[in-house]
Amino acid sequence: MIGDKECLNCGKDLVHIAGKRGKIFCNATCRSNYWQKQDRKNKAGKATAKPPLATHRSAEGKDIDARIKDLEAELATIPDVGLGKKRRGFIIEKIKQLK
Numbered sequence: 001m002i003g004d005k006e007c008l009n010c011g012k013d014l015v016h017i018a019g020k021r022g023k024i025f026c027n028a029t030c031r032s033n034y035w036q037k038q039d040r041k042n043k044a045g046k047a048t049a050k051p052p053l054a055t056h057r058s059a060e061g062k063d064i065d066a067r068i069k070d071l072e073a074e075l076a077t078i079p080d081v082g083l084g085k086k087r088r089g090f091i092i093e094k095i096k097q098l099k
């Protein structure tokens with residue numbers, strides 16, 4: 001009979017072989033992938049109280065803020081004449097894009 005058990009990793013139907021203990025994975029690759037995922041989840045949970053998605057988002061936000069600060073700092077060092085004017089325009093556009 002097919003369909004009473006599914007692979008815990010990929011969800012594929014498992015064929016139960018009479019006389020053998022019920023399998024929970026369709027093959028060795030799925031078994032190791034599944035445990036690797038579990039291991040990663042456990043490590044992420046221990047490393048930080050925040051869920052991984054929120055951590056990722058705030059890290060990204062920090063990155064953009066840092067980039068804007070860098071660009072603004074560079075802007076402050078560039079004179080508003082000649083080539084500096086062009087460079088300033090370029091940086092101001094970049095900051096607008098990030099914001």
Ligand SMILES: [Zn+2]
Nearest residue numbers: 007010026030
């Ligand atoms: Zn599988």
